[in-house]
Amino acid sequence: MQVTHAQPRRTLAAWAMFDWANSAFATLVVTFVYSTYFTTAIAADEVTGTAQWSRAIGLSGILVAVLAPPLGALADRSGWRLTCLGVCTLVCCVASAGLTGVHPDWVWAGLIALSLFVVANVAFELSTVFYNAFLPELVPVERVGRLSGWAWGLGYAGGLLSLVLALAVLAREQPLFGISTEAGFNYRAVCLLAAGWFALFSLPLFAFAPRQPSGGRPASPRTGAYREMIRTFRRLRHYPDITRLLAARLLYNDGLVTIFAFGGIYAAGTFGMSLPEVIQFGIALNVAAGIGAGIFGVVDDRLGGKRTILVTLVALTVFSLLSVWAPSVGWLWLAGLSLGLFVGPNQSASRTLMSRFVPEQHSAAFFGLFAFSGKITTFAGPLLLGIVTEATGSQRLGVATTVGFFVLGGLLLLTVDERRGIRMGQQTDPPSDTSSDRT
Numbered sequence: 001m002q003v004t005h006a007q008p009r010r011t012l013a014a015w016a017m018f019d020w021a022n023s024a025f026a027t028l029v030v031t032f033v034y035s036t037y038f039t040t041a042i043a044a045d046e047v048t049g050t051a052q053w054s055r056a057i058g059l060s061g062i063l064v065a066v067l068a069p070p071l072g073a074l075a076d077r078s079g080w081r082l083t084c085l086g087v088c089t090l091v092c093c094v095a096s097a098g099l100t101g102v103h104p105d106w107v108w109a110g111l112i113a114l115s116l117f118v119v120a121n122v123a124f125e126l127s128t129v130f131y132n133a134f135l136p137e138l139v140p141v142e143r144v145g146r147l148s149g150w151a152w153g154l155g156y157a158g159g160l161l162s163l164v165l166a167l168a169v170l171a172r173e174q175p176l177f178g179i180s181t182e183a184g185f186n187y188r189a190v191c192l193l194a195a196g197w198f199a200l201f202s203l204p205l206f207a208f209a210p211r212q213p214s215g216g217r218p219a220s221p222r223t224g225a226y227r228e229m230i231r232t233f234r235r236l237r238h239y240p241d242i243t244r245l246l247a248a249r250l251l252y253n254d255g256l257v258t259i260f261a262f263g264g265i266y267a268a269g270t271f272g273m274s275l276p277e278v279i280q281f282g283i284a285l286n287v288a289a290g291i292g293a294g295i296f297g298v299v300d301d302r303l304g305g306k307r308t309i310l311v312t313l314v315a316l317t318v319f320s321l322l323s324v325w326a327p328s329v330g331w332l333w334l335a336g337l338s339l340g341l342f343v344g345p346n347q348s349a350s351r352t353l354m355s356r357f358v359p360e361q362h363s364a365a366f367f368g369l370f371a372f373s374g375k376i377t378t379f380a381g382p383l384l385l386g387i388v389t390e391a392t393g394s395q396r397l398g399v400a401t402t403v404g405f406f407v408l409g410g411l412l413l414l415t416v417d418e419r420r421g422i423r424m425g426q427q428t429d430p431p432s433d434t435s436s437d438r439t
Contacts, residue, residue, distance in 0.1 A: 007138050007210060012147060014204035015138060018131050019155030021201035022089075024194040025096055025124055027159035028166060029117070032264040032282035034099060036275055037187045039265050042104045042113055046269045047390060050398070053265065054386030056114045057257065060121040061382075064371055067122070072129050072368020073232045081130045081364050082209055088127035093199045095120035099191035104183055129371045133364035135355040137210060142301060145308075145352045149297015152348040156290030160283055162197055166190045167279045187275060232365040241421030242357045244412065246369060249350055252313055252409025254381035255320070255402040256343060262385060262399065263336070270395045271329050281333070285340040293344030300345070305353030306418045312346035313410040317403055324400045357421040381405055 028034060035053055043049025075081040095116050102113045139147050169176045170193070175186040236243055267273045267281055300308045316339060323335035351370075358366040381402060389398035 008208075010204075011208045011210060012138060014208040015131075015134055016147070016151035016154050018202055018205045019151040020158035021198050021205075022092075022124060022127065022131075023155040023157075023159035024162035024197035025092060025120070026260070027282060027286065028162055028190045028194040029096055029099070030121065031260050032163065032278055033166060033171070033187060033190045033275065034117075035262075036264040036268050036278050037184060038110075038113060040268060040275075041184050041187070042102075042109050046265070047393060050262065050265055050269065050395065051386040051390045052110065052114060054262070054382035056118050057121070057382040058380075060118050060125065061257070063118070063122045064125040068126060068129050068371035069232060069365070069368040071126065072133065072371070073362075073365040075130055075133070075364040075368075081133055082206065082211070085127055085130035086206060088123045088130070089198065089202050091123035092120050092127060093195040095123065096191050096198070097195035100185075100188045102188065125371060129368050130364060131205075132351055132355075132370065133367040134209060135351065136358055136360045136363045144355050145300030145305065145349070146297045148352040148355070149293050149295075149300060149345070149348045152344050152351075153290045153294035153297070156286045156293060156344055158197075158201070160286035160290065162193065163279055163283045163286060166193060167276060167283070171276050171279050232362065232369060235362065235365075236369065239357065239421070239424055241416050241418070241424070242354070242366065242369075244416045245350075245353060245357065245421070248409045248412035248416065249370070250409075251405050251412060252309075252316075252346075253350075253405075255316065255405035255409070256346065258381035258385050258399075258402045258405075259320070259339065259343070262382070262395075266323075266395050266399055267332065267336075271326075271332055273329070281336060284333070285336050288337045288340030289344040292341035293348050296345030297348060300349045300352055304418050305349045305356065306413060306416050308349040309346060309353065309413060310410055312342040312349065313406050313413070315342040316346065317406045317410075320399070320403050320406065324396050324403075353418065353421075356418075357425040359425055359427070 038053060039046050039049030043052055071084060075084050098116045099113060099120070102109055102116065106112065135144060135148060138144075170179060170186045170189050172186075173181075175181060179186050179189060263285070264278045264282065267278050268275070273281065296308055296312075319335050319338040319342070323332060323339065326332040326335055354367065354370050355363075384401045385398040388401055389395050392398075
């Protein structure tokens with residue numbers, strides 16, 4: 001099935017606004033502020049904190065990989081896509097807000113903080129499964145690159161503004177509004193900011209999202225989800241280019257996840273940046289990433305998703321190596337801003353290429369596999385970085401491990417035939433697959 005007309009503008013705007021909404025959690029909690037606060041204030045030392053944070057990211061990835069395919073398939077079958085999105089959003093907001101209350105002097109502070117983070121991060125990642133699944137039915141295939149790129153750019157703008165607010169109100173010697181600095185409460189409070197931001201700005205999507213009809217008879221929550229997942233894996237054999245894209249993303253996304261999880265930690269641990277300086281660094285990176293995502297959205301529609309992703313992977317490889325070599329903070333800024341320009345386009349183009357390939361009637365199920373491919377080995381990048389950092393005592397050598405994921409992912413992506421993938425995605429399921437659905 002192919003979309004011939006776009007949804008109303010308010011629906012498109014509401015969908016894109018969700019990228020703006022969830023960006024605060026990714027920016028403030030995962031990448032720049034709370035992750036850095038954890039390694040410097042809660043963990044025993046920065047090397048230990050880096051290793052512990054890497055394991056939390058890795059565990060999150062494993063859980064998402066296990067849960068995303070069956071839940072995506074169940075959402076398609078039952079028509080629960082928007083409901084699942086709402087539940088995941090709520091869980092992420094509550095767990096994120098809970099991080100604010102974890103005092104660094106508690107005996108089990110590290111374990112409690114990491115546990116809450118894993119819950120919040122898993123819910124955040126699962127929410128993207130149901131969110132991304134709306135994309136194929138919003139605009140015609142020739143316009144998905146622009147919509148996805150615009151939304152991703154809006155997301156980086158949201159991350160930028162949330163960082164500015166955190167810096168202006170919280171991350172300062174004398175926070176505004178009488179907010180306490182005792183035991184780093186002002187830095188922990190960024191988690192509350194992230195939760196409120198996500199909750200508030202996600203509301204338009206729940207008001208204006210297109211309602212999804214049930215794809216068939218309701219499935220049992222206990223067994224139906226996994227039966228639907230098996231059906232989805234069976235369908236996958238009829239779409240070889242989706243399989244190859246997922247395999248490539250399985251690798252190169254590991255590099256991206258590692259950069260997101262350890263950008264702030266690396267800046268603080270290796271270059272001695274303070275938390276306010278890390279936030280300023282994050283602001284600059286979000287500006288660069290937003291610009292890159294916006295520009296490459298148009299490039300994506302003209303050159304195609306595969307070429308766009310390949311260009312970004314070459315650039316990510318080069319500038320990751322530059323960040324490892326960087327002899328000074330100035331060089332790190334250059335490498336970081338350059339990485340930012342290509343991180344957003346890589347993610348956006350991956351999403352749009354997948355949306356061009358998936359059959360619309362199974363979009364949530366296939367985007368569940370998309371999340372699966374993005375998470376099934378995401379423990380590998382962070383854990384490898386943590387192991388190398390712990391073994392050598394060098395964050396630089398740990399960060400260098402990301403390069404291999406970009407190179408290997410790019411080589412696999414070369415085997416994808418974009419035209420064939422689009423053509424097959426616009427067809428109905430093969431007859432043999434339809435019969436298997438009734439089993």
